[in-house]
Amino acid sequence: MSALFEPLTLRELTFPNRAWMPPMCQYSAPDEGPDTGVAGDWHLAHQAARAVGGAGLIITEATAVNPEGRISPADLGLWNDRQQDGLARVVAFLRAHGSVPGIQLAHAGRKASTERPWRGGAPIAPDEPYGWRPVAPSPLPFTADGPVPAELTREQIGRIVEDFAAAARRALAAGFQVAEIHGAHGYLLHEFVSPHANRRTDEYGGSFENRIRLSLEVVDAVRAVWPDELPVFYRISATDWLSENPQDGREGWTVPDSVRLAKELLAHGVDLLDVSSGGIAPDARITAGPGYQVPFAAQIKAETDVPVAAVGEITEPRQAEEIIASGQADAVLVGRELLRDPFWPNRAARVLGAEPTWPDQYHRAV
Ligand code: FNR
DSSP states (O other): OOSTTSOEEETTEEESOSEEBOOOOOOOSOSSSTTTTOOOHHHHHHHHHHHHTTOSEEEEEEEESSGGGOSSTTSEEOSSHHHHHHHHHHHHHHHHTTOEEEEEEEOOGGGOSBOOGGGTOOBOOTTSTTOOOOEESSSOOSSTTSOOOEEOOHHHHHHHHHHHHHHHHHHHHHTOSEEEEEEOTTSHHHHHHOTTTOOOOSTTSSSHHHHTHHHHHHHHHHHHHSOTTSOEEEEEESOOSSTTSTTTOOOOOOHHHHHHHHHHHHHTTOOEEEEEOOOSOTTOOOOOOTTTTHHHHHHHHHHHOOOEEEESSOOOHHHHHHHHHTTSOSEEEOOHHHHHOTTHHHHHHHHTTOOOOOOGGGGGGO
């Protein structure tokens, strides 16, 4: 029996397997006009292929809760009815084909207003077409020569919390069954928790309790609108790769900080931690390699009992199986390998002696 293909139940939602697709921005929504931020044919085709391929959960890319929270002008958004309707079409397909639909609700903070990666990814200045001034906990640019973000006022912070709740309400109406809050990769919530990006002196900065305040407020706001029977996930950067790197030593967020935050998140109704890392500093030295973030997930799980998903260079069926079977994580997220091969879960099922879930139309492929 394959551990990877054992169902998993969180709250009252059962995932058919533990081979999941993480959020991956497609930068393919219209960047102007009434369909700004609306999911279209590309998003449907992209996710539909992975549903047919057998992914147990598909998490829609970072979806901005307000216009300033987009990484690029071509990001998905979820602040109006058209955006909700566009996503509902994608969700209906996923549910009809046995994949649980999830969505990552996001605010890009100081890393907002950039070009699509294949156009170079550079910041778009506020006075350029399609650009705007990013906001952040403190007026510190992400790159030395990058734009200085505007420091958020407490009123603006309060509105962002409301925007997360409103987007969660829309996500639910669109049919999503998992809401993931993006607390990783140097975007807004991560900027607040990390001493590297947060120099505030009010109740949102300074002590650990103050720096995690916004994360907990967002979790509470999302939990208040998300049904008790459905799970909320939180994506964390387990380490900034700064103070934990002897060759760096700048003050940053650490794995022990993550363990501490995980306990708080659990107490506030988060059901699973999606454990990634990095993203707060462009020059942090990250040691990547196969499964390189799995030990972070395993440590958080061991020290807190929070269910966790592992992500990062998980590409081989037997590698994924071992991560689950050894108890290091409850699920794996397969990113780039699922871009290369949308049928990865069904291929893994064959390798591991589990039953692939081909749709009726493909019955002769079995
Ligand atoms: C990503 N990643 C990412 N992460 C996230 O939290 N929100 C997002 O929207 C995106 N967008 C995104 C786009 C693309 C094209 C890639 C390749 C990656 C990170 C992703 O979810 C995952 O954590 C990493 O890709 C590491 O896993 P793999 O690719 O090594 O399996």
